[in-house]
Amino acid sequence: MNIIQIINxxxxxxxxxxxxxxxxxxxxxxxxxxxxxYVMGVVITLFGIYRMALLYMQSKRYRFSDDEDYDNExxxxxxxxxxxxxxxxxxxxxxxxDKQ
Numbered sequence: 001m002n003i004i005q006i007i008n009x010x011x012x013x014x015x016x017x018x019x020x021x022x023x024x025x026x027x028x029x030x031x032x033x034x035x036x037x038y039v040m041g042v043v044i045t046l047f048g049i050y051r052m053a054l055l056y057m058q059s060k061r062y063r064f065s066d067d068e069d070y071d072n073e074x075x076x077x078x079x080x081x082x083x084x085x086x087x088x089x090x091x092x093x094x095x096x097x098d099k100q
Contacts, residue, residue, distance in 0.1 A: 005059060012052040019045030 021027060023041030032040075 005055075008055050009052065012048050012055060015048030015051065016045055019043070019048055 019041050021041070022029070022044060023038055025037070029037060
């Protein structure tokens with residue numbers, strides 16, 4: 001886990017904590033109805049949870065994608081080696097060399 005991911009998770013956790021704080025009345029918001037404060041706290045909390053889940057899924061997909069790229073590079077190298085081997089043994093290539 002790199003520093004950017006740590007910062008991302010920290011900010012999202014702080015958003016969830018802020019939403020829970022608003023639900024329970026901290027920080028106090030003057031001139032706000034208790035129902036509106038509760039709804040606002042729930043929305044902020046759910047938003048933070050959603051963003052955390054989204055970050056987790058993206059990081060998981062990115063790691064999976066990196067693994068695939070690594071595997072594809074290995075396969076591409078093997079395919080190139082196979083093609084070179086086939087070209088060396090191909091009798092048509094010998095005739096082309098003779099013509100030149």
